[in-house]
Amino acid sequence: MWHKFLDSAVLPAAPKSTAAVLSKLAADQLLFAPLANVALFAFIECAKGTPHNTAFVLQVPRRSLACHGVARARVCG
DSSP, X not given: OHHHHHHHHSOTTSTTSHHHHHHHHHHIIIIIHHHHHHHHHHHHHHHHTOXXXXXXXXXXXXXXXXXXXXXXXXXXX
C-alpha cells in the first residue's frame, strides 16, 4: 500500500528514473521507517509482556539500556 502510494505520488510519469527511485527511497526512509521502528519496538515490548516499558525503550540510547540491565552489563565498560 505504501509503495503503491509512492509510485503514484512521486514522478508517476517516469517511475523507474533515477530521480524517482532516489526520491522514493528518501521518502521511505525518512517517513515510513521511523514509524515502522516504533511499531516494531512497541510490539516487542507487548509480546514480552511489558508494554509499560515501551516509552523507556524508545527514549533511552542503546548504551544506556545496556547499563540499566536490559542487555548485558559488560557493555557498560
